Amino acid sequence: MKCLIVDDEIFCREFVATLLRTTADCDQAGGGSEALDMYNRALASDEPYDVIIMDIMMPGMSGHDAAMAIRSIEKEQKIDKRVNILMLTALNSANDAMDSFCNAQSAAYLVKPVSKAGLFNVMTKLGVL
Numbered sequence: 001m002k003c004l005i006v007d008d009e010i011f012c013r014e015f016v017a018t019l020l021r022t023t024a025d026c027d028q029a030g031g032g033s034e035a036l037d038m039y040n041r042a043l044a045s046d047e048p049y050d051v052i053i054m055d056i057m058m059p060g061m062s063g064h065d066a067a068m069a070i071r072s073i074e075k076e077q078k079i080d081k082r083v084n085i086l087m088l089t090a091l092n093s094a095n096d097a098m099d100s101f102c103n104a105q106s107a108a109y110l111v112k113p114v115s116k117a118g119l120f121n122v123m124t125k126l127g128v129l
């Protein structure tokens with residue numbers, strides 16, 4: 001399984017990568033636009049990601065904007081098998097807003113701090129595990 005971990009904090013990326021070490025091949029991006037570049041490169045080389053784990057709060061392009069950009073690329077290129085997107089949200093962000101965003105973008109979300117049980121639970125629900 002191919003996974004892209006997107007977070008502006010390297011500690012968070014490394015932590016998620018450690019949790020998935022025996023489960024997925026993980027690449028990392030430090031921001032939304034870098035994530036988009038890597039997403040496009042993976043598509044172009046016909047090795048798309050199975051799951052993108054995306055922090056929301058990042059300087060520059062946010063996780064929200066990057067997720068929406070990915071969905072519009074999939075729509076433009078008529079990609080049937082859409083990538084699973086798992087948004088990482090802070091504890092204090094409004095859950096109603098997250099629910100409606102994730103419904104609109106066919107994404108799931110997980111509240112930080114990420115635990116192994118929480119991560120594997122949501123990845124099972126997404127059908128990637």
Ligand SMILES: [Mg+2]
Pocket residue numbers: 007008009055056057058
């Ligand atoms: Mg952040």
